[in-house]
Amino acid sequence: MSANSLYVPQLSRIERIERETPDTRTYFLSGLGIDWRRDYRPGQFVELSVFGIGEAPFCLSQSPSRADYLEVTVRKTGTLTNRLNSYEPGDTVGLRGPFGNCFPFDRAKGKNLLFVGGGIGLPPLRSFINYVLDHRQDYGEVRVFYGARTPADRVYKNELAAWHDSDQLRLTETVDQADGSWNGHVGVVTRLLRGLEVDPEQTMAFTCGPPIMLKFVVAELLALKLAERNIITTLERYMKCGVGKCGHCCVGHHYICVDGPVYNFEQIRFLPETP
């Protein structure tokens, strides 16, 4: 071990790249010393190095029960993700992790599960959805609501098609703006939740998406009488180290990278700053 092992990434090869949307790709990562592929838990994240640029955190988007590769789904947004978007299979990135807490998959056992994802908010949820599907007998009914801007902006199109056909979960999709190919719901994802019949005592909801979406989703879920502690999200913050040192992701006295990123809304209400 070198003296600065905490920050030295392991090298990982991009084995395959799936194009999800015009600006989003899924990277299948393996090899080169990564020995923790099946040891992470759904909801955890990695620090991914694009050498020459730096590092950024990304959630692991596949369930560890299916982790033939480590999968991250990345939208090109800033400097690092734009450079990553030029990478090809065979190229090498760096990984540190897995970091953070995880979805409460034990506490959710026996419960009916609602997943509400918006846009690029589906990848973290998908790691848990597929985990639930691989441990199906441990959980009750599973409903997934997914909203994207347009049909072209939907990630995991093949998997969504399979979920539509599956009797293991019920998927409802919507888009903000439809095109000629779309004959599903149109409008924001929150509208799908209105008047939904749920047993609030027996239901846990998991939601990820842009801050404005979360605000309205939580309001709908509370209207369905779900308790705040049964509404769970991942807090996203600008983050550098992933290990509770750099200070960027702090909310109050919480380090989102170590204490989070998974929180329920009761915990969030007691954070000294509202996220």
Next chain:
Amino acid sequence: MDRLILRKSDVQAFLESFLADYRVVAPRHIAGSDFVFDDYRPGQEVRFDFVNTLVPPKNLFFQARETLFQISGTVHPTILPKPSAKPLAVFGLRSCDASGLAFLERFFAQRGFEDDTVTARIRSSLRMVLSCHTPGDNCFCVCCDGGPALTSGFDLQLADLGNRLLAEVGSESGRAAVRRRPDLFSAATDADYSEKVRQLAAVDQTFNRRSYISSGMKRISLARLTEEFWQDCAADCRGCGGCCFVCPTCSCFSVTDKPDDEDHYRRERWRDACLYEGFTREASGHNPRARKAERLKRRFFHKLSYQYVELMGRHGCVGCGRCVTTCMGKLGIPDFLARVHDECK
């Protein structure tokens, strides 16, 4: 605790005994009352007549810019480890700064993730603390459990008794340090120790500043301060981040890759400040602390809340007074606490 006497005229010889194995650092006079920590050169004059250095010795351990490792190649990279360096022997650090190092050592080691770039440097170092008998205009360590003298967190603690120093041994490394030149040390008498105690009691009465720290901590922890109060603070804050950079306990940093040439990069970490707008700005442009008032609230919550005392075992101010010296907006910790006091009168 072992108590010994070292004559001031023997300090040079003592420091020179470390040069082969340590990087020896001591305060160097720049101009006026300005001192900085710099590499000690054989024969260099050792000064005792300074209040404190402009920037804390934190910089030696948690560097302003630092290469974490080097990288050759981008899409097919090789990571080159960093060569190791000699341990540090720091002479003349003040109690507040030694308290700051103890704080950083705890912070960088905790939560199951040890940042040994910092902790190894602190632990392998020799900390030769000079306790204070003349506080500076902005010092308030006496309110912050940061000085003027220490009971732990040093290898040797030296008290100025005129032309002699009373040396207290605080660790095994301190004992080993003395063994390098046992001929320079003699046993201290009870009278020497009494003289140190008398000095400490006297210095306690000479502080210029007192802070309302406990009532301030309570109000910060319970979020008792109004939005208006924070807006007023924000109006006076220049957002320069100076308070963070001169603080012995501030630990925030950023990381990025810096090119050396087309195919060689360094992963570099540099110290960052929570008062900068970009500190929390995300790639999407969303910024959870876009307003300066929110950033100030963040800074003081981190420094002074009970929530952080729980994590760190103490609050985040050691009373060195550098933020007072640096701040153009009268928002150094004691000035800020005075504002809180006035606000809640």
